[in-house]
Every structure is written in C-alpha cells, then in structure tokens.
Amino acid sequence: MxxxxxxxxxxxxxxxxxxxxxxxxxxxxxxxxxxxxxxxxxxxxxxxxxxxxxxxxxxxxxxxxxxxxxxxxxxxxxxxxxxxxxxxxxxxxxxxxxxxxxxxxxxxxxxxxxxxxxxxxxxxxxxxxxxxxxxxxxxxxxxxxxxxxxxxxxxxxxxxxxxxxxxxxxxxxxxxxxxxxxxxxxxxxxxxxxxxxxxxxxPHGRWRFDFHGEANHAGTTRLEDRRDPMLTYANTVLAARKKARLAGALATFGKVAVEPNGVNAIPSLVRGWLDSRAADEQTLAAVVEEIERAATERGGRDGVEVRVTRESFTPxxxxxxxxxxxxxxxxxxxxxxxxxxxxxxxxxxxxxxxxxxxxxxxxxxxxxxxxxxxxxxxxxxxxxxxxxxxxxxxxxxxx
CATH class of the missing domain: 3.40.630.10 (Zn peptidases)
Known part of the structure; x- marks a missing residue:
C-alpha cells in the first residue's frame, strides 16, 4: 500500500x-x-x-x-x-x-x-x-x-x-x-x-496581518520619505519570535504575499500569516495581542497601517x-x-x-x-x- x-x-x-x-x-x-x-x-x-x-x-x-x-x-x-x-x-x-x-x-x-x-x-x-x-x-x-x-x-x-x-x-x-x-x-x-x-x-489559530504602506520607486525615493510595509513586517516577525519565546509558546510567520512584488519597487502591501500555539488559551491570546501591539507600534513609526484578522481558531x-x-x-x-x-x-x-x-x-x-x-x-x-x-x-x- x-x-x-x-x-x-x-x-x-x-x-x-x-x-x-x-x-x-x-x-x-x-x-x-x-x-x-x-x-x-x-x-x-x-x-x-x-x-x-x-x-x-x-x-x-x-x-x-x-x-x-x-x-x-x-x-x-x-x-x-x-x-x-x-x-x-x-x-x-x-x-x-x-x-x-x-x-x-x-x-x-x-x-x-x-x-x-x-x-x-x-x-x-x-x-x-x-x-x-x-x-x-x-x-x-x-x-x-x-x-x-x-x-x-x-x-x-x-x-x-x-x-x-x-x-x-x-x-x-x-x-x-x-x-x-x-x-x-x-x-x-x-x-x-x-x-x-x-x-x-x-489551542492554536491563524491570523492575517495586513501592512499597508505606499508603493514607490526603490531607486529614487529617499529613505526618510518611504512608507515601507516590509520594514514593519520584518520587525513583526522578530517580535513574534521574542514574544513566543518569553511565554513558552510558538509563533510562526510562514506565508507572505507582497504587492506589487517588484524588485525595484517599494511594496504598497505586505500580507503575512501568523500561526501561533500555546499550552493554554490565555497564554495564546496574550502572545497574539503582544505581537499585534508590536506591529502597530512599529507601523506608527514607519507610516504603515496595520490590520489584523483572525482567520481560524481552535480551542x-x-x-x-x-x-x-x-x-x-x-x-x-x-x-x-x-x-x-x-x-x-x-x-x-x-x-x-x-x-x-x-x-x-x-x-x-x-x-x-x-x-x-x-x-x-x-x-x-x-x-x-x-x-x-x-x-x-x-x-x-x-x-
């Protein structure tokens, strides 16, 4: 067989x-x-x-x-x-x-x-x-x-x-x-x-993080003038690892989509999917909340809007x-x-x-x-x- x-x-x-x-x-x-x-x-x-x-x-x-x-x-x-x-x-x-x-x-x-x-x-x-x-x-x-x-x-x-x-x-x-x-x-x-x-x-679930920035030319836009959602996304990935480690939980960004997805273009949107799991529901909720807070705070500095949608959850x-x-x-x-x-x-x-x-x-x-x-x-x-x-x-x- x-x-x-x-x-x-x-x-x-x-x-x-x-x-x-x-x-x-x-x-x-x-x-x-x-x-x-x-x-x-x-x-x-x-x-x-x-x-x-x-x-x-x-x-x-x-x-x-x-x-x-x-x-x-x-x-x-x-x-x-x-x-x-x-x-x-x-x-x-x-x-x-x-x-x-x-x-x-x-x-x-x-x-x-x-x-x-x-x-x-x-x-x-x-x-x-x-x-x-x-x-x-x-x-x-x-x-x-x-x-x-x-x-x-x-x-x-x-x-x-x-x-x-x-x-x-x-x-x-x-x-x-x-x-x-x-x-x-x-x-x-x-x-x-x-x-x-x-x-x-x-308990485990999947959350979609949408990072909305502004598309622009990678070769002509000053760093100070950029609203680059990739920076916010990258910081959020690192924050997820840290928050999960401190709580004894698990957090993974394993899927990402980028628009317009060009080598010489600053993205207008980065969409990442978070998978998080913990031994109990209270810990899981706290970890995801801290990851969302870290994303929002970084987004405020980068000029990037962050939206989070829970797509699935299993207690x-x-x-x-x-x-x-x-x-x-x-x-x-x-x-x-x-x-x-x-x-x-x-x-x-x-x-x-x-x-x-x-x-x-x-x-x-x-x-x-x-x-x-x-x-x-x-x-x-x-x-x-x-x-x-x-x-x-x-x-x-x-x-």
Missing part, C-alpha cells in the same frame, strides 16, 4: 508532496482509497462533504468505531503526515482479520478531505463541515490563490457543492474515533518508545479521558506504561472531539521534522503503530 501511494503528488524537484484538495493528485489519492476499500470487501461511500468512508459492518447500526486520517499535504510536505494514519488503518483491519477478531460494532476507515488547508487557507475543512464548525456559507467564501472557490473546486472534481454542511446524523452513529499519526516532535524519540497516546492538543482539546485511558491501558506492557503526551499540531480528531469521543496514537519520528520532505518514521515503528492501532480497535470494537 505504501509503495502504491508514495509517488502520488510528489514533486521531483523538492522531493515533497503537493496533494492539495480537489486537484489531480487529490483525485489519485481518493482513487487509491477506494481501491483499498473495495479490495477488502468494505462498503465504500462518500459523505456530503467529500470525506471518504470504508465500512466493515452496517454503517447505519450506530455506535461505530472509526479510524483514519487524511491524504492531502502542505506544500512540499512529507510522506507520513496523514497518509500513515490511513495506510495503518487498512493494515490494522487486515491484522484484525488475521487474528480472527470479528467486530461486534461497525468499524470504519475515513479519509477526511482538505485537512491541511494548503489550498483554501483553512485547516480541517472536511471534518469542520461535518461537525458544523464551518458553515456552508463560510465554506463558499473560501478561495485559493487563483480565485477559485471551494464549491467551484469540488464541482470540477465531480462532487456536489450544494450538499455540503453539518452531518449530525452521521456523527451520531460514531461511538469512538481513533486517529493514528506520525509524531510531529521528538518526545517519543527521547523516551525511546515507538508509540504513544495523545493527551491534548494545544484546547482534551481528548476524552475515558477513551484516552482505555487506549493507554490496552497498549501498556507489563511494568511499562505507554507515554501519554500533548501536541501542538491540529488534527481532525481534535475537531471531532466536540461531537464524538476521540483518541490519538502517535508513531515515533526520530528527527521530529514534519511538514517537510525530511519527515520520516522507521518501518519497524510504523509496523508497531499498526499493531497498536489493531490492539485498540480490537479492544473497542471486538469485545
């Missing part, structure tokens, strides 16, 4: 993946998912929001145990973020069958669409729509860099954009959701464990303790408890946690690198993740 999926959407120059929502690479990933489902005799379906499902048992029976993740990527992302969870889900079903473990509850594998938000700027679109955390009207406003709206992209890919929206009936039939994911950090590497259980997801997610503890108990060997650790990365499991009991398993990442072609997990650790997921699924669905 891994070898079949590996070439899809891979960029020959960077070695990373560009599997963006509702593109050709995404369609190939979806075709791969359907092939895997049908090869196992699982009942395949696509929900109203474009999420793919493969069912073992009656989808309408209720109290289902669901596992899975996503197949899309960030720009030039790694091979493991998302796909490891989907591949491992199919492998775990194979393992359960090899054990002769017959589910007493419906069991499903899901591929949530557009988890990374690389094309339309909002993460976890498929799960947000299903959970009612993203309205159809707001989804219709999402556009990619070419001005193509989410509904237009879905329609071009052969899906009905008129159907998107909350799916409470489907969520009500799910008794538990367990997502396996490569760890995006080095906690397991440092502890020496191949697999861990998630305790919580840090802290405490995975349901009962399910989390059950998963940890099923995986803890005699005399050694499995690590239970928090993460700063968002996931579909975090979105669904408000509607469905959710849990997460992490597979060791020896370097901690993620969202990069260098992302990696050893084969032995991936196989350990499959067996761990099978153990949890068996404990939840087969007893």
């Amino acid at each position: 891994w070898k079949d999926l590996l070439p899809i959407g891979r960029d020959a120059r960077s070695g990373g993946y560009r599997r963006f929502a509702w593109t050709g690479a995404d369609a190939d990933c979806r075709a791969w998912f359907r092939t895997q489902a049908e090869a196992r005799g699982l009942e395949y379906e696509v929900d109203r929001n474009g999420n793919q499902w493969a069912w073992l048992g009656d989808p309408k029976a209720g109290d289902a145990v669901v596992t899975g993740s996503h197949l899309d990527s960030v720009p030039d992302g790694g091979a493991f973020d998302g796909p490891l969870g989907v591949v491992s889900s199919f492998a775990a079903v194979d393992e359960l069958r090899a054990r002769g473990a017959g589910p007493s509850r419906p069991l499903a594998i899901v591929n949530f669409g557009d988890e990374e938000g690389a094309r339309f700027g909002l993460a976890c679109v498929g799960s947000r729509l299903a959970a009612g955390q993203l309205t159809a009207d707001r989804a219709a406003e999402l556009r990619d860099a070419d001005g193509i709206s989410l509904p237009q992209a879905m329609e071009r890919a052969g899906y009905d954009p008129e159907a998107i929206g909350p799916d409470p009936e489907r969520l009500a039939r799910i008794g538990a959701f367990v997502e396996l994911h490569v760890e995006q950090g080095r906690a397991l590497d440092l502890s020496g464990d191949p697999v861990g259980v998630a305790s919580a997801i840090w 802290v997610v405490e995975f349901e303790h009962a399910l989390r503890d059950t998963a940890a108990g099923l995986l803890s060997a005699e005399g050694r408890a499995i690590p239970v650790l928090p993460t700063g990365a968002g996931h579909d499991a975090g979105i669904l946690s408000a509607s469905v009991p959710t849990a997460m398993l992490f597979v060791r990442n020896p370097t901690g690198v993620s969202h990069s072609p260098a992302e990696h997990a050893a084969e032995d650790d991936c196989l350990a993740g499959v067996l761990a997921l099978a153990d949890v699924l068996e404990g939840l669905a087969c007893r």
Whole structure:
C-alpha cells in the first residue's frame, strides 16, 4: 500500500508532496482509497462533504468505531503526515482479520478531505463541515490563490457543492474515533518508545496581518520619505519570535504575499500569516495581542497601517479521558506504561472531539521534522503503530 501511494503528488524537484484538495493528485489519492476499500470487501461511500468512508459492518447500526486520517499535504510536505494514519488503518483491519477478531460494532476507515488547508487557507475543512464548525456559507467564501472557490473546486472534481454542511446524523452513529499519526516532535524519540497516546492538543489559530504602506520607486525615493510595509513586517516577525519565546509558546510567520512584488519597487502591501500555539488559551491570546501591539507600534513609526484578522481558531482539546485511558491501558506492557503526551499540531480528531469521543496514537519520528520532505518514521515503528492501532480497535470494537 505504501509503495502504491508514495509517488502520488510528489514533486521531483523538492522531493515533497503537493496533494492539495480537489486537484489531480487529490483525485489519485481518493482513487487509491477506494481501491483499498473495495479490495477488502468494505462498503465504500462518500459523505456530503467529500470525506471518504470504508465500512466493515452496517454503517447505519450506530455506535461505530472509526479510524483514519487524511491524504492531502502542505506544500512540499512529507510522506507520513496523514497518509500513515490511513495506510495503518487498512493494515490494522487486515491484522484484525488475521487474528480472527470479528467486530461486534461497525468499524470504519475515513479519509477526511482538505485537512491541511494548503489550498483554501483553512485547516480541517472536511471534518469542520461535518461537525458544523464551518458553515456552508463560510465554506463558499473560501478561495485559493487563483480565485477559485471551494464549491467551484469540488464541482470540477465531480462532487456536489450544494450538499455540503453539518452531518449530525452521521456523527451520531460514531461511538469512538481513533486517529493514528506520525509524531510531529521528538518526545517519543527521547523516551525511546515507538508509540504513544495523545493527551491534548494545544489551542492554536491563524491570523492575517495586513501592512499597508505606499508603493514607490526603490531607486529614487529617499529613505526618510518611504512608507515601507516590509520594514514593519520584518520587525513583526522578530517580535513574534521574542514574544513566543518569553511565554513558552510558538509563533510562526510562514506565508507572505507582497504587492506589487517588484524588485525595484517599494511594496504598497505586505500580507503575512501568523500561526501561533500555546499550552493554554490565555497564554495564546496574550502572545497574539503582544505581537499585534508590536506591529502597530512599529507601523506608527514607519507610516504603515496595520490590520489584523483572525482567520481560524481552535480551542484546547482534551481528548476524552475515558477513551484516552482505555487506549493507554490496552497498549501498556507489563511494568511499562505507554507515554501519554500533548501536541501542538491540529488534527481532525481534535475537531471531532466536540461531537464524538476521540483518541490519538502517535508513531515515533526520530528527527521530529514534519511538514517537510525530511519527515520520516522507521518501518519497524510504523509496523508497531499498526499493531497498536489493531490492539485498540480490537479492544473497542471486538469485545
């Protein structure tokens, strides 16, 4: 399975993946998912929001145990973020069958669409729509860099954009959701464990900073006469790093757009996107407020107007303790408890946690690198993740 999926959407120059929502690479990933489902005799379906499902048992029976993740990527992302969870889900079903473990509850594998938000700027679109955390009207406003709206992209890919929206009936039939994911950090590497259980997801969000200055000639405008938004932006990037470090939080400007974007032109507008995360919501709010204050103060000196727009926000997610503890108990060997650790990365499991009991398993990442072609997990650790997921699924669905 891994070898079949590996070439899809891979960029020959960077070695990373560009599997963006509702593109050709995404369609190939979806075709791969359907092939895997049908090869196992699982009942395949696509929900109203474009999420793919493969069912073992009656989808309408209720109290289902669901596992899975996503197949899309960030720009030039790694091979493991998302796909490891989907591949491992199919492998775990194979393992359960090899054990002769017959589910007493419906069991499903899901591929949530557009988890990374690389094309339309909002993460976890498929799960947000299903959970009612993203309205159809707001989804219709999402556009990619070419001005193509989410509904237009879905329609071009052969899906009905008129159907998107909350799916409470489907969520009500799910008794538990367990997502396996490569760890995006080095906690397991440092502890020496191949697999861990998630305790919580840090609150996080995305803010757009618009720095409005005045376009002018780079070769004729005196420094004293300039209203250069690039200076304000650059100072804000440095301020974000400092404020986050002092608070024990994280802050990153990872995307920027410049107008008119000419080598010999002072910009009229610099637009930067801030990603910030912290262990608690109060700290996160304080850090973003301090970054905004630093930007505004510097903008006043540079003659630059600063506008800040919050584009998304996800509060802290405490995975349901009962399910989390059950998963940890099923995986803890005699005399050694499995690590239970928090993460700063968002996931579909975090979105669904408000509607469905959710849990997460992490597979060791020896370097901690993620969202990069260098992302990696050893084969032995991936196989350990499959067996761990099978153990949890068996404990939840087969007893």
